[in-house]
Amino acid sequence: DTEVTQTPKHLVMGMTNKKSLKCEQHMGHRAMYWYKQKAKKPPELMFVYSYEKLSINESVPSRFSPECPNSSLLNLHLHALQPEDSALYLCASSQVFSGINEQFFGPGTRLTVL
C-alpha cells in the first residue's frame, strides 16, 4: 500500500467553526507533513512530525493545530479560520525526515472558509 489518504475531500466552514482534517498512511513511514497550497502556487510546508513528535512548525498561526496520535495518523485541527486560509491542504509522508527520501502526497482537502 503506497497510498496516503485524506478526509474529507472538501470542507466548507465558517469563521467560528471548529473542524479537523485527517490523514492516514500505512507504509510504515515515520515522517508526516502538512502543506498548504493556494491556487496556482506550489505547496508551502506548515508542519513536520518525525516519530510522532512535532519537529518543524513553519510559523503557522495557532488557529491551525496539528496532532499525530500514532505513526499512521496525522490530524490538523482548525479553529477560527479566516477566508484567506481557503486552500488545498496536502498531507505527505516519507520513510524518515532525514536523508533524501521521497515524500508521498495525499490527494488533499480543499478547504473553503466563508
Next chain:
Amino acid sequence: AQSVTQLDSHVSVSEGTPVLLRCNYSSSYSPSLFWYVQHPNKGLQLLLKYTSAATLVKGINGFEAEFKKSETSFHLTKPSAHMSDAAEYFCVVIVVSGGYNKLIFGAGTRLAVHP
C-alpha cells in the same frame, strides 16, 4: 541558499510532439532534485529523482531528466506528449538543514496538450 527556478510558467504542445520543461537550480553543493506532477484537483506524484548517481534519470510515464552541472539545469523531457500529460509540474530541490531535509519547490509549469 538553495533554490530552483522554473523558466516557463506555461508550456503548450500538440499531442505527439516533444515536451521540454525547464528547471535551473542554485546550490552550493551537489543537489538532490525531484520532479513532481500534479493533475487537476489531485495530490503530487513523484515523476523522477536525481541523487548524484546517473546524470540521465528515467521516470514514470516516459519522462526523463538530465542533470547538467555545468549549466545548473535539470530539464524534464518526454519524446511524445499525451493528452493525459496535461498537468502542473514542479521542480524541487532538497535542502538539508539541521539534520532534516525539506523540499523547496519551484513556482511550477503548467503543461497544456492540444489534440
